[in-house]
Amino acid sequence: MRCPLAKLDSGSYQLVIKLADKRRIKVGRLGSFVFPAGYYVYTGSAKRGLEARIARHLRRDKKLRWHIDYLLQFATVVEVNRYPNKVECELNKILSRQGGKVIVERFGSSDCMCETHLLYIGGSQANILHQ
Numbered sequence: 034m035r036c037p038l039a040k041l042d043s044g045s046y047q048l049v050i051k052l053a054d055k056r057r058i059k060v061g062r063l064g065s066f067v068f069p070a071g072y073y074v075y076t077g078s079a080k081r082g083l084e085a086r087i088a089r090h091l092r093r094d095k096k097l098r099w100h101i102d103y104l105l106q107f108a109t110v111v112e113v114n115r116y117p118n119k120v121e122c123e124l125n126k127i128l129s130r131q132g133g134k135v136i137v138e139r140f141g142s143s144d145c146m147c148e149t150h151l152l153y154i155g156g157s158q159a160n161i162l163h164q
């Protein structure tokens with residue numbers, strides 16, 4: 034049986050990411066940054082191939098291409114949330130208003146006006162309020 038969600042293979046998503054230990058990580062051409070231990074939320078979107086994109090995020094062995102690939106070499110995705118009908122920058126802004134902190138400017142936001150698409154949530158996953 035075909036998954037009823039299969040046709041919704043587009044939209045926005047957020048990855049909840051856990052970095053176990055504080056660590057300096059090189060993020061492609063953006064440079065090298067110290068990431069505090071704790072939880073992060075990365076917001077992205079795909080016009081098509083959303084599930085393939087998410088599967089790629091979860092795969093360890095890959096060529097480093099996007100900023101998020103560099104962080105995920107050392108961190109773990111603990112939760113994936115899909116928002117088929119929401120705009121990624123809006124999701125990101127909501128989280129920012131809820132207290133998400135910028136660690137690296139322009140991370141994942143080269144194509145929009147957002148300061149970053151990776152927000153630091155702190156030491157507890159419970160700090161994330163779901164929309």
Ligand SMILES: [Zn+2]
Nearest residue numbers: 122142145147
């Ligand atoms: Zn944006």
